[in-house]
Amino acid sequence: MSSSKATEAETKLSEKGPGKRPRAPSPLSQAEKQAKRAKSVARATAKRLKKQRGHVPEVCSPEDVRWTDIVSLLGQDVVDKAAEDGSEFNSPFLFKSEVELEVKAISSNGEGLAQSDEEDSKPWVVVVPFCLPGERVKCRVFKNDRMHSLADFMQIIRPNSVLRDNEKVNCKYFSKCGGCQYQMLSYETQLAFKRNVVVKAYKNYSGLPESTIPEIQPTIGSPLQYGYRTKITPHFQAPPPKVDRIALQAQVENDDKPDWLQIGFNIQSQNKVFDIEECPIATPVLNRALPEIFQNVVKTIHTYKKGATLLLRESLDTSVDPDPSDTSKDTKLCITNNHASIRERVGGFLFEYVASSFFQNNNAILPALTSYVREAVASLYPDPDDPSRPTHLIDTYCGSGLFAITLSPDFSTVAGIEISADSILYAKRNAKLNGIVAEKMTFRKGDAAEIFKTVSDFPPEKTVMVIDPPRKGCDDLFIEQLLEFRPKVVAYVSCNVHTQARDVGKILKATQDSVEGEGKKYVLESLRGFDLFPQTAHVESVAILRLV
Numbered sequence: 001m002s003s004s005k006a007t008e009a010e011t012k013l014s015e016k017g018p019g020k021r022p023r024a025p026s027p028l029s030q031a032e033k034q035a036k037r038a039k040s041v042a043r044a045t046a047k048r049l050k051k052q053r054g055h056v057p058e059v060c061s062p063e064d065v066r067w068t069d070i071v072s073l074l075g076q077d078v079v080d081k082a083a084e085d086g087s088e089f090n091s092p093f094l095f096k097s098e099v100e101l102e103v104k105a106i107s108s109n110g111e112g113l114a115q116s117d118e119e120d121s122k123p124w125v126v127v128v129p130f131c132l133p134g135e136r137v138k139c140r141v142f143k144n145d146r147m148h149s150l151a152d153f154m155q156i157i158r159p160n161s162v163l164r165d166n167e168k169v170n171c172k173y174f175s176k177c178g179g180c181q182y183q184m185l186s187y188e189t190q191l192a193f194k195r196n197v198v199v200k201a202y203k204n205y206s207g208l209p210e211s212t213i214p215e216i217q218p219t220i221g222s223p224l225q226y227g228y229r230t231k232i233t234p235h236f237q238a239p240p241p242k243v244d245r246i247a248l249q250a251q252v253e254n255d256d257k258p259d260w261l262q263i264g265f266n267i268q269s270q271n272k273v274f275d276i277e278e279c280p281i282a283t284p285v286l287n288r289a290l291p292e293i294f295q296n297v298v299k300t301i302h303t304y305k306k307g308a309t310l311l312l313r314e315s316l317d318t319s320v321d322p323d324p325s326d327t328s329k330d331t332k333l334c335i336t337n338n339h340a341s342i343r344e345r346v347g348g349f350l351f352e353y354v355a356s357s358f359f360q361n362n363n364a365i366l367p368a369l370t371s372y373v374r375e376a377v378a379s380l381y382p383d384p385d386d387p388s389r390p391t392h393l394i395d396t397y398c399g400s401g402l403f404a405i406t407l408s409p410d411f412s413t414v415a416g417i418e419i420s421a422d423s424i425l426y427a428k429r430n431a432k433l434n435g436i437v438a439e440k441m442t443f444r445k446g447d448a449a450e451i452f453k454t455v456s457d458f459p460p461e462k463t464v465m466v467i468d469p470p471r472k473g474c475d476d477l478f479i480e481q482l483l484e485f486r487p488k489v490v491a492y493v494s495c496n497v498h499t500q501a502r503d504v505g506k507i508l509k510a511t512q513d514s515v516e517g518e519g520k521k522y523v524l525e526s527l528r529g530f531d532l533f534p535q536t537a538h539v540e541s542v543a544i545l546r547l548v
């Protein structure tokens, strides 16, 4: 305070006179402090509840899928009653409380759905990862929501000795890392669980009568159950703001990794990274490359202003001319440059793509997946001389041409569409790389719905359409135009069986709702899961639809 300001203040004080001097607030009593704190907690809780009540999860999102499983466990009538009497957000569990519960079911996301076994307990579900139906589990509640809580796994009190075999767990980070859910299960059980996910998805999300849904076929397993992932993306945080960058540089130059620097994956249900030394579901090539890549991060961490995600992709050596038929000289490398070209074999075909663009992450299962789609379509026309056999193929959401190219031997004319310019560039290159003449195969960059503008010369009754969209599925414009075009066969491949079920339901209902005898209708010929991600709860699903 400057001396003139001090004088001014003193003058004001003296003007008020000694008796009018403001008194320091009297300290709050313990009880008053507690009451104040309770009031502020109540205000915060009321605000959070108001927000929660208004929050409806996006349809087909993991949150929505979990909610559907919770409702089916509690019963719709119980959920409706709680909504009516306003108790649906009144959790019986306090934040951070540690509880022991009985696991009643497993959600399609691979989490246990647990309940209290006390007789007069409120109907409520606690979502706990890494546990199985029939188990008693100890967990710590970290979030309360509509008729359920989310909890961290702590301990199995009573295992399901039929399903659980901890000897099978092949990763030292299992139950810490959020990546894998099912390592304690036999592979057979994992496949059975995934089949059930497809069953539930069509029951809950297609809106189709049960009679129109075919028996879901057994899930096709991956030839590799570990060491299959050809892409991993570990990440790390930037140095905390208080860190002295000069001192940090000196520290990391001596290969001394700071304690706060963690390079790896997120801890289950936390936005916090933990260090990894290996990832057993990634290929050996990627695992061998990890130490050097991480060491480079340590050495340069003082230069980072933000955290970053690393990209590790397995690739054939692109400096060597590929021999389409001889795999014996193949050398595999780990590529970390987002702009580099990656090369993979899929059966007898070669594919290249930009490292940062989309390509399926389990190379081992791709020959089975692509052959299945090809054969599932061909099996609808077993007679090679059948004049109605399809001759044209449209691959929508085609990426770098995986389905267009692997299915091309069965068709005279093929067209693909894809939103990524890089992928389209490579799809064209891949057609050449596999000796497919330009007149037979065309690729176009654009929104999938635009394909219908360019295939006016394709006879719909002789056209097969592959659909392989991102997790959110197809938009209404695409489905509307598909229904207008009406390809004879649709092969819908999806990494999100819930949006697939929703879209397939829309397609089937649109043609079934049309007046009897007014046109052909789509029927669902077959449905089957593929296990592109063993040890996790993910399932890829293939639906074959035919116009009859």
Ligand SMILES: C[S@@+](CC[C@H](N)C(=O)[O-])C[C@H]1O[C@@H](n2cnc3c(N)ncnc32)[C@H](O)[C@@H]1O
Pocket: 358, 359, 360, 396, 397, 398, 399, 400, 401, 402, 403, 417, 418, 419, 420, 423, 446, 447, 448, 449, 468, 469, 470, 495
């Ligand atoms: C699940 S990938 C499938 C790619 C390819 N079928 C494969 O298996 O390699 C989905 C692809 O759809 C593309 N995509 C996303 N939105 C799109 C849109 N609106 N129109 C066309 N392609 C889109 C993505 O770039 C991605 O390559």
